[in-house]
Amino acid sequence: MKKLQVWLPLLFAIVMIVGMIIGFRLRGNIRPTGIFVARKPTPVQEVMDLINMNYVDSISPDTIAGDAIEGMLTHLDPHSVYIPAADVTEVNEDLQGNFEGIGVEFQIFDDTVNVVNVLPGGPSDKANLKVGDKFLKVGDSVVAGNGITNDRIRKLLRGPGSSDVAITLLRVGEPGKPMQVHITRGTIPLPSVDVSYMINKETGYIRINRFSETTHAEFAQALMQLQKEGLQKLILDLRGNGGGILQESIEIADDFLDGDKLIVYTVGARSPKVEYRCRRDGLFEKGKLVLLTDEGTASASEVLTGAIQDWDRATIIGRRTFGKGLVQQPFQLSDGSSLRLTIARYYTPTGRSIQKPYDKGHDDYNEEVMKRFHDGEVLHGDTSTKHTGAAYRTLGPERRTVYGGGGITPDIFIGFDTSTFSRNATALYIDGTINRFIYAYYIQHLSTFQPFKTPEAFITGYHDEEALWKGLTTYAAKDTINLTNVGPKEKDELKHRLKAMMARQIWRTEGYYEVSNAYDPVVTKALEVVAK
Incomplete structure (x- = not known):
């Protein structure tokens, strides 16, 4: 009996091992895993490990891994894509239909962040921000001067919902008097x-x-x-x-x-x-x-x-x-x-x-x-x-x-219709001249546009297109863009575009499309078709 007690653990061990071997063989072609089988690294992982352990200079493993993944994807279709962790949130915002922010549209003109639109009812509207305000600081970060970018400003303005951000700004019409505004971030819709x-x-x-x-x-x-x-x-x-x-x-x-x-x-x-x-x-x-x-x-x-x-x-x-x-x-x-x-x-x-x-x-x-x-x-x-x-x-x-x-x-x-896009006219869009002009003209002529309450009223009631055109001609000349030799068809097209862009400045996308549709040949044809 004592001998059996001595050999019993060994017998149990042998039975266990035999059972494991039989079970392993019964698995057929299933890839072995677990503590008894060392998983063989792929060549990609081997190269990554060798670089991390032996390369002469300091490198970012994440960057190399991302490049390796993108290299693999080039052998697939053009729409299989890798999105780095830092970009996932921003990429997904378009699909979610909203993001957390302060509810303004801005553009950078002359190294200065200008508020070009304020979302009605949004956080900035509640904090009384106005079109024309110029940002000097967001929190403790100076945002006026060389080196500012749209991406940097977006990252500063966005943040968790209900969090506060302090913005130091110059108010339109009140130069030289910086003021600080506190804004509570909220959910900002991205309408589709x-x-x-x-x-x-x-x-x-x-x-x-x-x-x-x-x-x-x-x-x-x-x-x-x-x-x-x-x-x-x-x-x-x-x-x-x-x-x-x-x-x-x-x-x-x-x-x-x-x-x-x-x-x-x-x-x-x-x-x-x-x-x-x-x-x-x-x-x-x-x-x-x-x-x-x-x-x-x-x-x-x-x-x-x-x-x-x-x-x-x-x-x-x-x-x-x-x-x-x-x-x-x-x-x-x-x-x-x-x-x-x-x-x-x-x-x-x-x-x-x-x-x-x-x-x-x-x-x-x-x-x-x-x-x-x-x-x-x-x-x-x-x-x-x-x-x-x-x-x-x-x-x-x-x-x-x-x-x-x-x-x-x-x-x-x-x-x-490409006949209305000469080299000079195209330069208006490439260099951003036309966007800067619309914003500057709107700020300087607020009293002209404030009486119009709807895009429909603007289409029928605004007749100063020639003044807009002359203003653009003068403004573009400062950027060495000559519009004096533009042909009549191209001039009419640009005047219509100016009116639509001004409507966007006032009513955002709703205004732009209501006005531009009035001159759009595709929409005109659609109206003919539905009328039959």
């Missing part, structure tokens, strides 16, 4: 609906700049308000909308399509097919609908456009869309950084993929839109000989031919 208004008694206009978490709610609220005002027809402007959250565009498509119609489906090599269909009564299933697109219309915007076109629900007017038919999924990494990895392609209801080719590398892919300008496509539109993708028939009553393989071609093409 730029503007919604009745463009005439029956027709509403809504412009969406991206698809964030709040987009469908914003759109539904805007649409229902316009319906109360008599909306029977709708112009939805998606020009320049680079996409965002797929589900938000699906919800808006559901507002336009009836029954259980297919809106889009996604599928990837490792992602099963998922169909997204209409599932509720929409807010605008009947009534004339026009969608406006251009080469900046991408991703989730193309999902909406493709579904509407495939079901013959609307007329698409403008220029060919960007051509992004890939779906990204965010993955949070252990250090707080993020990877947005393409996991699937999306397909319109007819089954077409509108992803443009990227087999010639990222640079060629990113320059494709510029090639459209160079080749004249944005001036003259697509012809049937330019379609490289397969042909499909729409699913609605019209049974029209549509194409895959690189963006969505509009039903009615309106070209980009």
Whole structure:
């Protein structure tokens, strides 16, 4: 018995080891893990370790790791991207639809931070900040002088909600008298609906700049308000909308399509097919609908456009869309950084993929839109000989031919007018001269603009465009930009742009689009279409 007691621990150990071996072999091809198997480092990790232990100079491991990841991603599609931890919050704000800050728009003119707009009802408005105020200090940081940047100012002004920030400033009209204002930061909305208004008694206009978490709610609220005002027809402007959250565009498509119609489906090599269909009564299933697109219309915007076109629900007017038919999924990494990895392609209801080719590398892919300008496509539109993708028939009553393989071609093409952009006129935008002029002119002529209470009143009641033009000509000359030889067509275009930019200075994006739409040939064509 004593001998058994001596050998019992050894027997137990042998049985345990045999059991572990048998269990290990039964696992077949599953990769071994655990304390009994040393995990072999990858060559990438080995190189990182060698650099950290042996490299001649001090280096940032995070920077090298980020560069290594970005190098790997260059072998994938152009939309799989790595986001460093320091940038994740700012990148995600656009998708969240808000951020924590003080609620001002600012621009840096002559090394000085100028308040160009104050959000009504926001923290700065409550603290009585005014357009024209010039920031000297934010907290203890001096922000006047050389070296200030937009990024630095944004980081100083933003912070946790309910936190306080002290700003030392010079008040417009009170030079030489610095004052300090204390502002309690709050949640600042980033609207994805730029503007919604009745463009005439029956027709509403809504412009969406991206698809964030709040987009469908914003759109539904805007649409229902316009319906109360008599909306029977709708112009939805998606020009320049680079996409965002797929589900938000699906919800808006559901507002336009009836029954259980297919809106889009996604599928990837490792992602099963998922169909997204209409599932509720929409807010605008009947009534004339026009969608406006251009080469900046991408991703989730193309999902909406493709579904509407495939079901013959609307007329698409403008220029060919960007051509992004890939779906990204965010993955949070252990250090707080993020990877947005393409996991699937999306397909319109007819089954077409509108992803443009990227087999010639990222640079060629990113320059494709510029090639459209160079080749004249944005001036003259697509012809049937330019379609490289397969042909499909729409699913609605019209049974029209549509194409895959690189963006969505509009039903009615309106070209980009380059005749009004001479070298001198272009310099106004590149150097920021026109933005500085609008702000300075507004501050100097407040009494001229204060009587106008709405953009509509400004369109019909403001007739000093020639004074604006003369002011710009004089102002631009200081930046060695000569506008005296501008032709009559270009001059008229610039005068319209000046009026719209002044409206933006007064009413932000709502004012800009209400005024610019009055002179926009794409909007004019849309009004002709819905009137038929």
